[in-house]
Every structure is written in structure tokens, then in C-alpha cells.
Amino acid sequence: MIYFVAAEHNSAFTCYIPPLPARPNTMEEPRHALAESQHLFLQRMKTYLQLPLYYYGSVQRADYFAEESDIDVAIFSPTPESTLQRLVGFLHLSRADMKPFFWKLDVAPITVRGHKFAVQRPDDGIACDMCVYDLSAKDMLLREYQDKIDLPAWAIVALCIVKWLFYHLSVLSLDSYKNWKKKIMATATGGSYGQQHFVLLE
Secondary structure, X not given: OEEEEEEXXXXXXXXXXXXXOOOOOOOOOOOOOOXXXXXXXXXXXXXXXXXXXXXXXXXXXXXXXXXXXXXXXXXXXXXXHHHHHHHHHHHOOOHHHOEEXXXXXXXXXXXXXXXXXXXXXXXXXXXXXXXXXXXXXXXXXXXXHHHHHOOOHHHHHHHHHHHHHHXXXXXXXXXXXXXXXXXXXXXXXXXXXXXXXXEEOO
8 A cells, every 4th residue: 555645835745546346357457446437347348349448647656536537548459440430430430530649669670550539528527548459459459558557667667657756736737747657657668668669640
């Protein structure tokens, strides 16, 4: 159990990080319990697509903030373009909202192409970042995502502090928050985590 205490305007704030739930046997299950509305939404999507959903990022680590953190989801499809079109209908998004990107992996000397988009439904508590990839990249990408989950303890603590400062104390701007996260991840993963490895095409 970890506690952080900060002071602002003579008021004390305490950040409590509960014990991390047991790791699921597969990335098809998030390590943290989702709210009912989030769980039902993602299960409906999974059933509609007839494809597994893979959870990565903070929802699989101790720095997940249940009411603030986005849920990161990866989808691997044998026909990515068809899956994207189906998601347009299911999510009521524009195809232009699904931005292509290239990602140079650390676990293998290759560059993977995918599509990234956000799903924001504040009234239902839905905030997801989603990526769609070709099925052929699945094994390498799951290894890459796992490397970003298995962080050292100091990095998890540092991420929790930065998130607490941003979400609860509002003392960091969005740009500063993102930059601090990138610096922590870069140091924790050997300095190989940065924008030069991930190019989003607008």
C-alpha cells in the first residue's frame, strides 16, 4: 500500500493506491475491475466484432486511476479495414476519426501499421483509446505491450505521483503531464520509449 500526501492552500490531500489485483492469465482481461457501464460496453463491442479485445497500459498496472484513466484496448483482425468500417457503425464515428500510425517496435526490428482512435462517452463513464492492427502482428505487439506493463516499482510510483498531481491537484498542464509520463516510461524501458518510435498520421 502506498500513500502520498500533498498540501495546497493549507489543505491536505492523500493519494491511496490499493493493493494491485492478481494478474489475469491473459491480456483479454483487465487487471482492474471496470465499472459496469464500461464492462457492458466493451462486451457488446466484442460480441459485435466477434474478435477478442486485448487490454494494455495502465489498466494492467498499479497506476490505473479508475475514474480518470483511459482504458487502452487493442484489436487484431484478419481484415483490419473491414473491422474499422464495422466500428464506424457501432461507435457512430467518422472513418476520418480513425488515424493511421506507424510504430517502430522494441521487441523486434520491424515497424507496424495500425489505426488509433478515441471513444469518449462521459455520460456512460466510457473513455477508451483503441488501436486496430492486422492479425499477423499480434504476437509481437502483445510482447511489446507486456514490456510496457512490467515496469519497475519506482516507475509505477512515479507515474502515480504524476497522475495524482494532474488529476486531483491540477498543478500540471496536459502537455506537462504527457511529457512527464513519456520521460518516466523512457527511463523505465531503457530510453527507447518516445515519439520517434510512434508516428501518428493526421
